[in-house]
Amino acid sequence: xxxxxxxxxxxxxxPSRGRTFIRGDGKTFHFLxxxxxxxxxxxxxxxxxxxxxxxxxxxxxxxSEEVAKKRTRRNVKYSRAIVGLSLDAINARRNEKPEVRxxxxxxxxxxxxxxxxxxxxxxxxxxxAAAPQGASQRVSKQQARGAPTxxxxxxx
Amino acid sequence: xxSRLNVIDNSGAVVAExxxxxxxxxxxxxxxxxxxxxxxxxxxxxxxSSSMSAAKIRKGDVRRAVIVRTKKEIRRPDxxxxxxxxxxxxxxxxxxxxLGSRILGLVSAELRFKNWVKVVSLAPRVV
Numbered sequence: 001x002x003x004x005x006x007x008x009x010x011x012x013x014x015p016s017r018g019r020t021f022i023r024g025d026g027k028t029f030h031f032l033x034x035x036x037x038x039x040x041x042x043x044x045x046x047x048x049x050x051x052x053x054x055x056x057x058x059x060x061x062x063x064s065e066e067v068a069k070k071r072t073r074r075n076v077k078y079s080r081a082i083v084g085l086s087l088d089a090i091n092a093r094r095n096e097k098p099e100v101r102x103x104x105x106x107x108x109x110x111x112x113x114x115x116x117x118x119x120x121x122x123x124x125x126x127x128x129a130a131a132p133q134g135a136s137q138r139v140s141k142q143q144a145r146g147a148p149t150x151x152x153x154x155x156x
Numbered sequence: 157x158x159s160r161l162n163v164i165d166n167s168g169a170v171v172a173e174x175x176x177x178x179x180x181x182x183x184x185x186x187x188x189x190x191x192x193x194x195x196x197x198x199x200x201x202x203x204x205s206s207s208m209s210a211a212k213i214r215k216g217d218v219r220r221a222v223i224v225r226t227k228k229e230i231r232r233p234d235x236x237x238x239x240x241x242x243x244x245x246x247x248x249x250x251x252x253x254x255l256g257s258r259i260l261g262l263v264s265a266e267l268r269f270k271n272w273v274k275v276v277s278l279a280p281r282v283v
Binding site for chain 1 (some may be wrong): 229234235236237238240241242261262273281282
């Protein structure tokens with residue numbers, strides 16, 4: 001079984017459907033039905049008839065979504081300098097080796113800790129200086145207002 | 157007025173008119189033998205007469221012919237219907253051999269099935 005293609009529209013022509021016309025010069029034309037055959041003999045151009053697939057293809061009817069999807073552009077990524085950091089500085093940081101980075105990080109952490117320790121020591125010294133003058137026991141807010149001291153629970 | 161066919165061999169006839177269908181039917185199809193009267197023939201010059209076939213076809217001659225193309229569609233075994241652009245025939249002698257030595261143009265493939273072997277072999281193109 002051989003499927004022909006309609007010479008006018010491009011539709012598939014199954015056996016025992018349509019007609020075949022052989023012109024004097026030997027060129028063979030297959031037609032889907034008498035409509036296409038008649039139009040052919042009237043010398044109509046299928047490209048100008050709005051219902052033919054050829055026309056629809058030329059005027060891009062019905063396939064616009066597919067075409068739009070496939071044509072989306074890809075975003076190009078490229079590095080730019082920021083205010084405060086030149087492009088070189090950014091690239092240097094990006095290309096830093098992990099050991100270098102962790103060493104730098106450890107250094108920074110150690111620095112921070114040392115600074116904190118210093119601060120804590122300072123604070124303690126300040127508190128120690130202030131402590132002998134003031135009350136050593138802690139006074140709750142309620143006690144300060146005049147409430148009796150709470151008995152510490154031994155059970156439970 | 158009867159059907160006129162183009163004669164597509166080099167026998168000298170150009171247009172022939174069918175005057176009898178040689179089968180027990182009303183009309184003939186491709187591959188059927190018919191009797192024709194030659195209505196138009198190419199002028200025969202004395203210089204060419206020797207090189208051409210012995211039978212000189214003149215206007216008014218009554219000969220046999222086989223139909224090789226029809227404008228009426230014919231059904232092929234695969235279900236297709238095929239038709240040509242014109243009606244054409246090839247002149248024959250009484251032994252069913254083609255009178256001309258060459259055939260110009262297409263002939264239908266029906267001839268093969270109806271055993272016109274000589275005509276098919278002479279034809280430049282069988283469709």
